[in-house]
Amino acid sequence: MSAPTVSPSASAQTSPAPARKPGSAPLRWLRRNAVVLAGAASLVYLLLPNAVVMLFSFNKPAGRFNYEWRTFSTDAWTDPCGVADMCGSLALSLQIGLLATVFATAFGTFAAFALARYRFRGKGTGNALIFLPMAMPEVVMGASLGTLFLNTRVAFGFVTILIAHIMFCLSFVVVAVKARVMSMDPRLEEAARDLYAGPVQTFLRVTLPLAAPGIAAGAMLSFALSFDDFIITQFNAGPSTVTFPVFVWGAAQRGVPVQVNVIGTAMFLIAVAIVLGGRIASGRRRRQA
Amino acid sequence: MSAPAVPASAGAPPPSGPEPHGSGSSGPSDGAVAGAAARPRRRLTPYWLLLPAGLWLAVFFVAPFFYQASTSVQSGSLEEGFRVTWDFTNYTDALATYAPHFLRSFLYAASATVLCLLIGYPLAYMIAFRAGRWRGLLLVMVIAPFFTSFLIRTLAWKTILSDAGPVVGVLKSVHILDVTSQLGLTGDERLLATPLAVVCGLTYNFLPFMILPLYSSLERIDLSLHEAARDLYAKPATVFRKVTFPLSLPGVVAGTLLTFIPASGDYINAQLLGSPNTQMVGNAIQKQFLNVLDYPAAAAMSFILMAIILIVVSVYMRKAGTEELV
Secondary structure (H helix, E strand, O other): OOHHHHHHHHHHHOOOOOOOOOOOHHHHHHHHOHHHHHHHHHHHHHHHHHHHHHHHOOEOOOOOOOOOOOOEOOHHHHOOOOOOOHHHHHHHHHHHHHHHHHHHHHHHHHHHHHHHHEOOOOHHHHHHHHHHHHHOOHHHHHHHHHHHHHHOOOOOOHHHHHHHHHHHHHHHHHHHHHHHHHOOOHHHHHHHHHOOOOHHHHHHHHHHHHHHHHHHHHHHHHHHHHHHOOHHHHHHOOOOOOOHHHHHHHHHHHOOOHHHHHHHHHHHHHHHHHHHHHHHHHHHHHHHO | OOOOOOEOOOOOOOOOOOOOOOOOOOOHHHHHHHHHHHHHHHHHHHHHHHHHHHHHHHHHHHHHHHHHHHHHOEEEEOOOEEEEOOOOHHHHHHHHHHHHHHHHHHHHHHHHHHHHHHHHHHHHHHHHHHOHHHHHHHHHHHHHHHHOOHHHHHHHHHHHOOOOOHHHHHHHHOOHHHHHHHOOOOOOOOOOOOHHHHHHHHHHHHHHHHHHHHHHHHHOOOHHHHHHHHHOOOOHHHHHHHHHHHHOHHHHHHHHHHHHHHHHHOOHHHHHHOOHHHOOHHHHHHHHHHHHOOHHHHHHHHHHHHHHHHHHHHHHHHHHOOHHHO
């Protein structure tokens, strides 16, 4: 686990104790590092379920539920799609996640530029409209959107899920991109214009590359949100459109196959690899620069 | 500012078009013509940029609330159809039938929020001030749980808290379960299907939403303020109470809101880790909407939930006194 690797290094960097306290050395050490120990405990609490999911992906449960450890087995890893409908639901979730990300990122980026770069009548309303979906419990949003579709007799299915996902991803993209755009130095674009770059050239060669990290963060966030959403999806999915979280929810009632843990573990490892790879790459680039 | 649609970041009105800076001699008439042509277009630019997102949210976020408002005062049945009768019994019925659900929602969400603050603050503090070069890695580890579907992670708590599991074993052997079962928080032999399990799940699920805003406000604190406080003979506890904590208040407010609001509407933890006696409002809304198909009741309940959240949040924000937050 992380705890033992963290505390010694962190304690080594602490500034020398400002005042000598009475008490033995171990007690003093404990007092000085209480925050680190508490933080490490929180981290364990945060990561324990992931460890359990990973461990139980190698389980061979006795019944239909995978809650108790029996014997080690790699059956689920060698046959991840052995459960009926699971990989289909995974494909549906990926499809919806990608589409929702594309739309939400595009619309959200436009809106972020409008809110970060311009002064206009109705800006406050625009900001409030963007902020509100993030301050609303999912069950309220899901039920009200479902009510809209019921009243307008729109059939629940792929399209209604996609509409819902774009809706709740938008705000997060706007927040991510807006923060980035606001922190950009406007003088860089002025410099580009001074050097005779046209508006299109300035945008493509200066503005867009500068805003890219924010846009990428917004896109990743909206894919993660869409892929993992259950509550709003449940209120706006038809009986035949089963996304991966909806599948897991149903499985929790009927019996959870080990393959669910395999997917959970694989997703976790892939995402961590991407994030760490990105960090290492950007660190190397910074060192070269 | 004269033109309302100039970029807010640029102090002076920017040159419109290719005209270079400070070239007053190059025919002012050209610039004026170009400016006049560009100005109406520029004034509309932010609206065009905002249009797709704004329209999407207006149609699929704002409009649904009007449909829901009208649905909440309808009566009838699924077979005969629902009609608007301005029947407010949906609201009174919901409150009468589901008062315990509302109460539990807010108790559980409030407990989870307090626990998130207690568990999350040390971790955020450690990452901000004591992690050194491990900071980036630790932040990744805070976000890492998100990468596994949260339903799967919540199911993992069933294993961790199971009756034969280590947690129940330890708590039983030190007789903590005896105490908590007397308080009605757990059973005397088990954790699953008890209020404590639901609160534990809620705390776990929303902990990163507490840690990240806490971290971002702690990280911004100027460390020389700590030094100054120590130079003035403040004890570590005093430094925290008088300097660190007050400066982290924006993060505390943001984190508690980001935890409390979704937790009060959650029904997944109550369903997977709780029992029929630990059901929250979310469970009731979900059941009415998806199983009973009593849409007016579901609509009325989600309106009540929204109203209570708005009241709680606005009172809280006033008490916390951070207007600059949003």
